[in-house]
Amino acid sequence: MARNKWVQLTILAVIIAAGAFTIGANLSKTPAPKVGETAPNFSLYGLDGAAYELNDFIGHPVVLNFWGSFCEPCVREMPLLQKKYEKYRDQGLVVLGVNLDESTVTINNFIRGMNITFPILLDKNVVRKQYGVYNYPTTFFISRDGRIQDIKVGGMTEEDIEQRILKLMEA
Numbered sequence: 001m002a003r004n005k006w007v008q009l010t011i012l013a014v015i016i017a018a019g020a021f022t023i024g025a026n027l028s029k030t031p032a033p034k035v036g037e038t039a040p041n042f043s044l045y046g047l048d049g050a051a052y053e054l055n056d057f058i059g060h061p062v063v064l065n066f067w068g069s070f071c072e073p074c075v076r077e078m079p080l081l082q083k084k085y086e087k088y089r090d091q092g093l094v095v096l097g098v099n100l101d102e103s104t105v106t107i108n109n110f111i112r113g114m115n116i117t118f119p120i121l122l123d124k125n126v127v128r129k130q131y132g133v134y135n136y137p138t139t140f141f142i143s144r145d146g147r148i149q150d151i152k153v154g155g156m157t158e159e160d161i162e163q164r165i166l167k168l169m170e171a
Contacts, residue, residue: 032132035151039064039142040130044098044121047107052096052121055146060094061168062142066128068100069110071136073155078114080158084165085118091169092144098123100136143171 033040039062043053054062065081067074078097085095095118099107104122111120121127131140141150141164149171150164 030130030132033140033148035148037148038146039140039148042127042130044123044127047099047104047111047120047122050119052119054096054142057094057096057142058146059144060092061144061165061171062140063093063095063165063168064098064131064140064142065095066098066100066123066131066133066136066138068102068136069106070102074137077137077155077161078116080156080161082114082116082118083158084161088165088169089118093165093169095119096121098127100128100133101125141165141168143168 039054041053041055043051046052054064063081063084065077067078069075081095081097085093089095097116097118097120099120099122101124107120107122110116131138135153137153137155139152139156140148141152143149149168152160152164156164
């Protein structure tokens with residue numbers, strides 16, 4: 001009987017510990033920014049070695065895309081984002097690709113193979129968490145005044161990207 005009580009107490013302790021961990025993990029999460037809110041500022045180094053700070057782009061419409069080369073929708077979306085970047089950059093559009101903690105060798109090979117010319121920023125899961133990104137790709141459309149105009153979780157078609165950028169450019 002004493003052995004059964006010991007097993008029961010052990011199981012109870014494990015359940016309490018798991019519950020405490022879950023509650024603690026949820027309390028420590030930074031709430032994800034929402035449409036209409038100011039986009040959280042950050043500073044990251046780019047693949048090119050330059051430092052990029054989001055607030056430096058106030059006055060420009062910004063497409064902030066969180067991606068990884070392991071993500072099929074991300075791979076399909078990258079050339080479409082590049083195409084829109086080339087089309088609208090002379091009108092002030094900024095596209096920033098935030099890579100999700102892959103090696104620079106992997107990123108360089110991917111970017112070269114896709115002929116991507118917009119800045120690729122290197123995140124060590126800090127900005128991803130700051131933006132509450134847990135599914136890939138996730139794209140934030142940030143207006144000239146630094147507010148989040150739209151958020152798209154998941155891949156986009158060329159038409160979808162075009163419509164969202166046009167709306168962003170008009171804001």
